[in-house]
Amino acid sequence: MYLDTSDEKVLAGEFGETPQKMMEILVALGEVYEAEKLIPITSAQVSGASYKTIGKWGLAWLQSLDARVAVPTVLNPIGMPQEGWREFGIKEEFARNQALVVEAYRKLGIKLECTCTPYYLNITEYGEHLAWSESSAVAYANSVLGARTNREGGPSALAAAIIGKTPYYGLHIVANRRPQVVVEVEEGTGPRADHWGAIGHVAGKKVGNRIPIFEGIRPNRDQLKALGAAMAATGAVALFHVDKITPEARVFSFKTDDLERVTVSQDEVEALFAETEVEAVAVGCPHCSSAELEELAGLLKGKTTTKPFYIFAAAGVAKKNPDHVAAIERSGARVITDTCMVVSPRMDEFDSIMVDSGKALAYVPGMCGALARIGTRKECVEVATG
């Protein structure tokens, strides 16, 4: 892989040990994927932020680093809200370790926005090269924004953030972004037929790590977010197109005649929905948008929760919507920021959790050791207040 003079100096250790190690990560990655060079990135998003997922070895590695990020960089959700963690039921020892993780990232110059939806807070433009690592954020950035990022691991996103560059391979190259399989969604009636998290859950299993193009559907941006997050979880989708909707499907005329076609049937979607009893309800995977907070505030109007009901969002989005947050919390539901239903140890205390997300449906059993039930947002509110 070609390195310019300044890259070579970093690799030789002239700017310190941490940049040298980070450059070594990028060079190793570049060589594995046969990248011809490094390219500059405009932002990074780093996962591996919850003490629940990285543990003491991850913390020790972060504390050993001594550098500053070269581009605007945000953190994925951590294991607890930065404020009000005690009320959320987080134990002291976990909170102490999580605070050390946050401090280690702060020293590296990373913004402590702690969200999988950084695109609600910072503008990312079509065609920008990024190094993002949370899989739903990667799917959204590539597919809905038309930016370009591979599905980075936490360490490679951090290395790219510190160096300000990433190897030029995979989804950074326009020719690699063409659709590889066509997906048709059988039409149905009722709100479950329009549940994009459930549709994505089924579609992800069928398309695996290929780039799908959907035909004949018209989801809005929040629905595309849910669709991509679920496909990234049950498959390994990092980019999808929706004919006539997503930016690259409008810019390029993709030839799809020779591609395999798969169908998501209404029976397959409906089969995901079960009517089991649950102990808690959690929505906001990926973190809620302003519109989703508004919808939840409306659904909860005049109702009182009868079981724990957590709504996850970026702190910046919650701050922008104080009226919706207040309306939600009047019902007894809680808007929780900086963390989520999968990466917080709080959720491990429940044996069964209802979610509105196709991604959470896939991850809650393994990550929280709980039974997961999926519903529409309206069904989640009904169960939480029933």
Ligand code: F3S
């Ligand atoms: Fe975000 Fe956590 Fe879901 S990181 S996408 S809310 S699993």
